[in-house]
Amino acid sequence: MANRPKLSVHPQATDTFIRIPRPQRVLDLSRPLVPTKSSLLEAHLQGESPTDTNTIGTKDASIPTTFDANKEPLQASFFPLQAINIKSSQKRPRDNLKSLENLGRFTQDTVEWAVQTRRGHSSLIMVKKLDRVVGIKEEKVLEQINHKNIIHLNYVLEDADSLFLGFEYCRVTLREILHVHLRLEELHLQYIARSIFGALIYLGGLGIVHHNVGLRTIRVVGHDLRVVLSGFDSATQNASMQYSNTDIVDLGFVLLDCMEGHPQSAEKKRVRYIEEQRAMNKVFGLSLPERWSGCKQLIDCLDDIFSENRPIDVKMLKPHQFFASQSQDAACLRPFVELVTLECYTQWVPGI
Incomplete structure (x- = not known):
């Protein structure tokens, strides 16, 4: 039998699969445990x-x-x-x-x-x-x-x-998803936006205002990847008021955080700041606006959300078509949920 050629091994390849010991229970319970990632x-x-x-x-x-x-x-x-x-x-x-x-x-x-x-x-x-x-x-x-x-x-x-x-059980928050080494794209934002917008429409019908729509209160259910709104400790109910501009504007800032890839400063989370940026023909003050230059529906939807010229009833009852699309599959978020488990809760070295 002919001799098989020997494979050359890259110097770093030998370190790729080195077993990293996980923190174990310390037998002496009086001693502290090693913190996990x-x-x-x-x-x-x-x-x-x-x-x-x-x-x-x-x-x-x-x-x-x-x-x-x-x-x-x-x-x-x-x-x-x-x-x-x-x-x-x-x-x-x-x-x-x-x-x-x-x-x-x-x-x-x-x-x-x-x-x-x-x-x-x-x-x-x-x-x-x-x-x-x-x-x-x-x-x-x-x-x-x-x-x-x-x-x-x-x-x-x-x-x-x-x-x-x-x-x-819905352990994963949108804030944690922003920590993984995979960027959200327009189809992911559309699925998130459509889900939360539907929740706000429903709450408006009950006269409920959430008051805390954000990265921490938007979660993903693990088994079916539904995006759900949580954290109702600040919610109020007023039967005489159907919709509030507060929640839809907060959803707009959530989408901007997702576009930026991390939570933005409080200074940038003001409607006046958004208006100033749009007046200068800037994409909401994003650090990489060119990445979203081709996402016309998303940009138009954000303009609609932050517009003070459109009454809240019009925004909610005649929503932008960006909220109406049904083309996004829940499975689009599966890689992010899996990566949250790997990058946030285990010892994991990202490849990028």
Whole structure:
């Protein structure tokens, strides 16, 4: 048999697949754990020390335990079971505590979430702990809502001081998507814009104003890649007012952040600044305007959003055709969701 030619190996190729050890649980629980890349990212987003954010596997009294009505809860448990009531409605059937199992917790933008699953089901639930007064306010808004592009509230638990809202699992935020090494393009922005615009139309019909449409409150549901609006703690309801210009303008700034590739400064998030840039024939003050020069529908839609000459009812009831397109498939966001998992929560070296 003829000798096979030997392959030359690039000097850097030998380092490509070197196993990077993941942080493991420290046997001595009195010692701190090595921060993961997830904790470092959280520290970067929140401007805090990495040791003040997520650590993995710590076993202390504040970590949520498995729901078991027959057991006494830990004194500082995330979910105190004593004197707890399950609030239910026709939209949210009564949950059985024994069927819910806590898997762990994570902190995102200073908000602590617990992750649960129902025994016998494959879906996950995100649970947020709120002050009772704030939680009741958010619950009153959410219990009226049933829309595919608004986060779904599964159940509500309460005790004397707190409220626990259980949502469908949608861990990934649009802010995290902007951290990956893959740029959003016009088709992605159109899918996001159409989804949130549909949610705002629905909310307007109920007289609800969100007041906090942004990168942190727009999420992607993992299993079907729906874009949903969350974070209703600042929402208000006024039956006499159908639509608010605040939310649609905030959606416009979200689209500009996506075009820029990162959150812009507060100085640039003013309608007056946008008008000044357009008066100088500039593309909204973007650093790389040429990248979007061929996206006429997107540019026209943003002009429509920020225009003070068009009443809000006209903007919402006769929307720009950019919002009306149905050509975008939810699968267009799958690479971004996968990359968020790789780049934000694991040790990952991007190739670009």
